[in-house]
Amino acid sequence: MPRLALVAASIVLAAAPGAASAQSVRVSPTLDTELTWTDNVNAERNGRDDMILEVSPGISVSRTGGRLTGGLTASFRNLMYAQETDQNTSFLSLNGSGTYEAIEDMLFIDAAAGISRSNLSAFSGRGPGDPLGVSEDNETRTWSISPRVESDLRFGEAGRGSVRYSSRGFSSKEGGLGDQSVSQWDVSLSDPGGFRFLGWGVAYSRTDTDGDTSTSRSSTEEVIRGTLFANISPQFRMRGIVGYETNDYSSGNETNSDIVGGGIDWYPTDRTAISATVEDRFFGRGYDVSFNHRMSRSVWFLSASRDTSSIGRDLGLVAVFDPRCLDFLQGAGRPLDSLSEDERELLLDECINSSLLQTNAVYVNRSVRGGFSLLGVRNTLNFAVTRSDRSNLSELSGLVPGDPFLTSDRVRTTSATVSWNHRLTGTSALVASLTRSRAEALEDEDLDTRRLSGTIGLTRTLGPYTQGSLRYRYEKAEGTTDYTENSVTATLGMRF
Template identity: 30%
Template sequence: MTRRARQKTAAFEWRAIRAMALAVTPLVGIPSMALAQSDGSGRTWTLSPAASLRQTLTDNYQASSDGESDAITQATVSVRLLGTGSRVRGSLEYSLSSLLYARHSEENDLQNTLNGVGTAELVDNWAFVDLAGSISQQQISAFGPTATDPSLASGNRSETRTFSVSPYIQGELGSLARYEARLNYGVNRSSSFSAANSKSTGGRLSLRGGDTQRTLAWSMSASRDTVDYDSGTSTETDTLRGTLSYPLMSSLVLTGIGGTEWTDLQSPEKKSYEIAGLQLDWVPSERTKLSARYEKRFFGSSHAVSFTFRTPRTVWNFIDSRDVSTGGPNGRSGGITVYDLLFQQFASAEPDLLRRDLLVREVIAIYGLNPNSTAIPGFLTASPTLQRVQSLSLALMGIRSTVVFQATRTSSRQLQRATDTGDDFGASNSVHQRGFNANWSHRLTQQSSINTTLGWVRSTGEFSSQRTSVRSLSAGWTTRLSPRADLGVSARYSQSSGTTQFTERALIANFGYQF
């Protein structure tokens, strides 16, 4: 990335972060240097700064067939803001990493990571605004080098930024129904793959009435969604949908779905298509939830199945969906992270969201887990796609051992056939990915633990030249030096075959401190 491009990227990121902060801070009223504050009315905010130093010795710093060695020093500063309150609630995590390459200084870089969501109540019980933002390192092509470590200088990686804002109003129309009117604006930006840049706008008006706990419930909604890609593609979809729900029993609700949508996602001009479907929701307890929806849509059949089951020491998640994806990394959205799994696991043990977050992060630090781990990395697209995602995740918490397993399979194809998008669909109409991560961690003492992770990802296209398979194995030891300091060492081995071939071995040492 050129200096000018990097400056433009940094300016964009900080404008977005500042906008989110300015929208929240006046309503929260928290001192900028406060580590924790409660106003006595249930509002609690915590601010947690941290820093870490990571040293990597690798024999293949670019994850390429040439295999040149290097020593990579990564210094990271981060801040985490969490809060719940009567008017504002949300979380914000931001980190800035400086990467220094001992033998290849031209690769020195800065990497940003951001995950933030929040809701602010602007007018009591009427006007609200939702904010969300993320910055992450994403894989550009499913068939290019798949680096298991973002510090490796892979040319198949791009810093991707996604921000959205959604103001809305909601209220009641007497005793007849509840209404909600919402506007949406979102932007996706990629530092090294501008074809994936897009902007989305839209709005939605919905009405709901009845009570599924006692009798029939109904809903009606009208929406418009527009997506503009920098590559020139522009799509627009209008949807009118109605539902009618009936409780077959206290824990089982059946819903009928009908409507019409007008879209140009599969043709140059807008065409109308009927929507018809059914949905079944089963919630026998707070620990077991099943939702299954089937619809007839303009692209054929659409479905979404999700199942969650947890016990005091296990949590199971299954997702199976087929729907349109209009932006972001294809495939990755289907799987949940290790943090998500453990956050669900401790729902009964700690109902308070802030304390549960601290508990989950404590477990992650003790066992040396990667909170953002997913089964497959996904890839960037420059046009709308039809995506099928199947994902199975589970976590088993023992007295001293923890097992986390994630498996995902995706199948994606371009909705509007085009050859000039610059992404993987320029040469292949469909891309298939499947992979898994299996992690075993064992606590040796109150302060230290060992862990090992086995991963595998395979990507295939329509042609024999589009085949890439990556296997990785890592093992490490983590110890808590003090309540605020952690030290870890690990070793990693990765091997890629097919379209992209390389092997990589690395030794890593990491020191982290929580202020």
């Protein structure tokens, strides 16, 4: 099968010595163990307690030199329950990504693969990223491969062209989503400073989405845009946009629409970046706005967007819902201990706040995300809030049971997270987080789940290759899912 072949290829690419020196390749066998006591093992209204032991041997591979860079973590997770022995399970957990520079400064090949188990439903069962949500029905496999050609062209001030083909997909047992794949072509040619004050650019994209169930039929979207740049100053640039798009999202009928819009790119300081784009699209007003500002001891960010999407696009990176996604998001094989404290916490926010929607429909997603990190000598405080408001764009009939668009054309998910890291000594730290979230179907009162989860724990480095932790977790869900859970987990992780 192509997905399994890609997984194997990713492992080979990450570990192959290639032309770089041996010092750039790092291979580390791992052994992670966890012992968890929970008073609600099945996440039910009147649950029972249980003890769960997890033993997970694995391997971590990273490469940071030469034409091949990337990282991969794989572990064979084995969970054994003291009482609910019928829930005993073993499965492969894998996250990997890499880039190969086939032709220097021109042809690159990006690849990624992942296998994970986590509940995709925003309304029922355990919350996204819950470490005990490892039912076989929750297993999801993702893969992607993307060759791209990028080149600095010899015309104008900064002529540049690129061609990218992306093939990605996923398979999931949960809710009968089945296998889905997305193929996308992106071609662009631009010279933002071609005439010094004025610049230009043109871009074309085609996205084909395929599914193997009656509720995830094939669809195609094509978009072409032309952009005129006005370089007001080195720090400020304006953009005018015209284009044309076509798709068959609505019951297979072709929809055609003009695109008219504009935007700005503003860099008032070296630490501040502001970008905004607004367009008239076939679904109404589309936009993409972002603000990022870094100070000596703080990071601030805000973003808002409205565009079409689907689970096939959103699920391109398994890391966003895997409870161990930090190992993957560190990127390009960078070991976790090489990241600064603020980078770790920002990645953790990405893991906690990312939300998916279990549906085969194409939808318009209006999302907002903002937050900040305050960085001290021994303390790091992070706050992040996200909201996604999705409107059904497809007119599919016979959606699978559990699909929120079956009874409502609008679904909204909101979450707010605050996390704190206090370094006690050079080898130990106290960590805590609190998350409040809500998922609601605006046209179906029966689909409304509110969650409150909090964790507090102590982590300690026990040796050069050994780390342990003790963590308490509380979770409460009300509405469509109704339960309360307390759990205590002790972990011991070793790297060889």
